[in-house]
Amino acid sequence: MTAQRSRVALFDRVPILLRILLAVVGGYSLAAGLSLLSAHFAGGTEREMRTAVHFLFFLYYAICIVTFFSINSLKKAFVVAVVVSAAVWGIWWAMGGQTV
Amino acid sequence: MKGPLRRTMIWLHTWSSILLGWLLFAIFLTGTLSYFRAEISHWMTPERHGSYLTQESLVTAYNRLKEVAPDATRWDISLPSARNNTVSLNWQEEGVNERRRGPKEVLNAATGEPINERETRGGDFLYRFHFELYGLPRGFSRTLVEIATMCMFIALISGVIMHRKIFSDFFSFRTQKRSLGWGDAHAVTAVLALPFHVMITFSGLLLLSSSLIFWTENTRGGGGERAPQANQANQMAQGGRERGGKPPMANQEARENRPTRDLPPPPLQAMLHSAQTQLDARIERIQIHQPLQKGASFVFTSAERDVLLAERGSSDSVTFSANGEITGQEALKTSEASFFTAASGVFRTLHEARFADSIVRWCFFISGVMGTLMVGTGSILWASKRAKKQMGRVGFELVNTLNIASITGLCGAVAVYFWLNRLLPADFASRQDWEINGFFMAWLVALVHALFFRNRAAWLHQLFVCGALFMALPVLDQLTSPVGLWHAVSHADALRLSFDGMCLLLGVLFFTGAIYIRKKQAIKAISSQRRSPKSFKKEGVAV
Numbered sequence A: 001m002t003a004q005r006s007r008v009a010l011f012d013r014v015p016i017l018l019r020i021l022l023a024v025v026g027g028y029s030l031a032a033g034l035s036l037l038s039a040h041f042a043g044g045t046e047r048e049m050r051t052a053v054h055f056l057f058f059l060y061y062a063i064c065i066v067t068f069f070s071i072n073s074l075k076k077a078f079v080v081a082v083v084v085s086a087a088v089w090g091i092w093w094a095m096g097g098q099t100v
Numbered sequence B: 001m002k003g004p005l006r007r008t009m010i011w012l013h014t015w016s017s018i019l020l021g022w023l024l025f026a027i028f029l030t031g032t033l034s035y036f037r038a039e040i041s042h043w044m045t046p047e048r049h050g051s052y053l054t055q056e057s058l059v060t061a062y063n064r065l066k067e068v069a070p071d072a073t074r075w076d077i078s079l080p081s082a083r084n085n086t087v088s089l090n091w092q093e094e095g096v097n098e099r100r101r102g103p104k105e106v107l108n109a110a111t112g113e114p115i116n117e118r119e120t121r122g123g124d125f126l127y128r129f130h131f132e133l134y135g136l137p138r139g140f141s142r143t144l145v146e147i148a149t150m151c152m153f154i155a156l157i158s159g160v161i162m163h164r165k166i167f168s169d170f171f172s173f174r175t176q177k178r179s180l181g182w183g184d185a186h187a188v189t190a191v192l193a194l195p196f197h198v199m200i201t202f203s204g205l206l207l208l209s210s211s212l213i214f215w216t217e218n219t220r221g222g223g224g225e226r227a228p229q230a231n232q233a234n235q236m237a238q239g240g241r242e243r244g245g246k247p248p249m250a251n252q253e254a255r256e257n258r259p260t261r262d263l264p265p266p267p268l269q270a271m272l273h274s275a276q277t278q279l280d281a282r283i284e285r286i287q288i289h290q291p292l293q294k295g296a297s298f299v300f301t302s303a304e305r306d307v308l309l310a311e312r313g314s315s316d317s318v319t320f321s322a323n324g325e326i327t328g329q330e331a332l333k334t335s336e337a338s339f340f341t342a343a344s345g346v347f348r349t350l351h352e353a354r355f356a357d358s359i360v361r362w363c364f365f366i367s368g369v370m371g372t373l374m375v376g377t378g379s380i381l382w383a384s385k386r387a388k389k390q391m392g393r394v395g396f397e398l399v400n401t402l403n404i405a406s407i408t409g410l411c412g413a414v415a416v417y418f419w420l421n422r423l424l425p426a427d428f429a430s431r432q433d434w435e436i437n438g439f440f441m442a443w444l445v446a447l448v449h450a451l452f453f454r455n456r457a458a459w460l461h462q463l464f465v466c467g468a469l470f471m472a473l474p475v476l477d478q479l480t481s482p483v484g485l486w487h488a489v490s491h492a493d494a495l496r497l498s499f500d501g502m503c504l505l506l507g508v509l510f511f512t513g514a515i516y517i518r519k520k521q522a523i524k525a526i527s528s529q530r531r532s533p534k535s536f537k538k539e540g541v542a543v
Helices: A002-042 A046-070 A074-094 B005-018 B021-034 B037-043 B057-068 B123-132 B138-162 B166-170 B178-192 B194-207 B228-239 B248-256 B268-279 B339-352 B358-390 B394-423 B431-452 B456-480 B485-490 B494-531 B533-538
Strands: B074-078 B087-092 B104-107 B283-289 B297-302 B317-321 B326-330
Touching: A002 A046, A002 A074, A002 B339, A046 A074, A046 B005, A046 B138, A046 B194, A046 B339, B005 B021, B005 B138, B005 B358, B021 B037, B021 B123, B021 B138, B021 B358, B021 B394, B037 B123, B037 B494, B057 B074, B057 B087, B057 B104, B057 B268, B057 B283, B123 B138, B123 B431, B138 B194, B178 B194, B178 B358, B194 B339, B194 B358, B268 B283, B268 B297, B268 B317, B268 B326, B358 B394, B394 B431, B394 B456, B394 B494, B431 B456, B456 B485, B456 B494, B485 B494
Parallel strands: none
Antiparallel strands: B074 B087, B074 B283, B087 B104, B283 B297, B297 B317, B317 B326
């Protein structure tokens, strides 16, 4: 009975763990892509672009984490993360795919 | 995770801050103390206490350098300032890498005698600890601190979103219901200094950004514009300087112009007066190039900096020739950088309070104290809200124990660090290490104590011990410093007096906290006895 209860409790926590994983890893990837793109659009020397990436990354990362936690359904959050990330990294790749 | 946005944000706020809350408290506390690291270092080096600025300090320093470094290519003199009351001498030997710091000596500004300082890390230990911790690999500890800072940033954002009535709540402080009291204290300390919290957290993220952003060129050790080879090539092209060595022509000139002691002494006092008039600021640094030579130049620099974004290496300075004529003047250049470079620079300057005068420094310190209290009250609030339902569970007891050890335990450990500085003999072998070991041992003792008395008694004991330790520090200072506190009063040694005053204040605050808890405990005990005499024995409530 106890083992069954703990298994149920663990099963209940899976969506939360997935949501945390999505926010931390997905948010990181999306924030990285967005900051690279933004720096690319902002232009400037290589060092200035690097500073822009370091500056914007944390803003984007925080926004991504809060957003992925705010979306009510995990499925929706996952779809949003995948689609937006794919779009951002796709544009970055189409623009030459350079790091700074 | 399903539910209205506010509920989600409460969950995110709670869990993003509690998991690394104890580390955040330590970072905030030691970081806040770092705003006064020069003052802490001054207090922890009692050999410096007898020093004070006189009219002759500059001439004394010059004469001392003439004795100890006649063949040096450059002399640096740092005069006493608002945050340092000694004279620091530094010189560069011929042929030695200019990037390396040359020999250093600290003089008593009043007598001109060299000060044999005790071995201590002083305020630098607390400063380093707040972003590198201690004894851990540098990369790992910085990454850990960066992750904790990111959690703090998330907690701040979610905290603002979740707070529906942020302004009306700001004006209410309900002390009657305990959990609401802690909640209010948490909200007030958060809201009162919210711009500071956002600034300090975001700038902290920027300062250690390379720990989390490991894929850009400079953090991977790659080239870009900062490649070492490119820099070296640039330097070679600019002046033929290699690895900080002197340009070949300058070396030849230096050989021809060997120092001579027959030159008339430069009019240092007149130069100092003239530089102060020209810059309308107090001069704190004098650099003498090719000293004791005909072509010597004297650069008087003001350390007062009231701009947030200055070009690296630029300063307000006046240059004199050996006979006292002004040969050049330079003004602090404001940087013309791109938006992101400028914004990053401003955030970094703000974080380190490099521009701050004493009033701004105190404002930053008070805001830092608010931040420390915000983190501390947040952790206590977590435990106090769950005390009735979860008491006895491993998770709750762990949080409760760590709360006590990380809040009062760390404060006590800092006090022990100051005590050991004065109790260990000045010539004790590796005393610097033992001061730090003592700090961690005291912290460990606090943890073990909290583990065994993790109800109200642990808070009470530790608050009393902290209060006693901090309140007795001025007495210890009086007894163990070569010059008494009266000397500090008569010579306006604000560094030492402010430290002692702050310790007294902290001691009073800790005692007040302890007395408040004891009173609450007594009231609780009486009401429990009235309710049911048997239940009182069983009762044990976390703060």
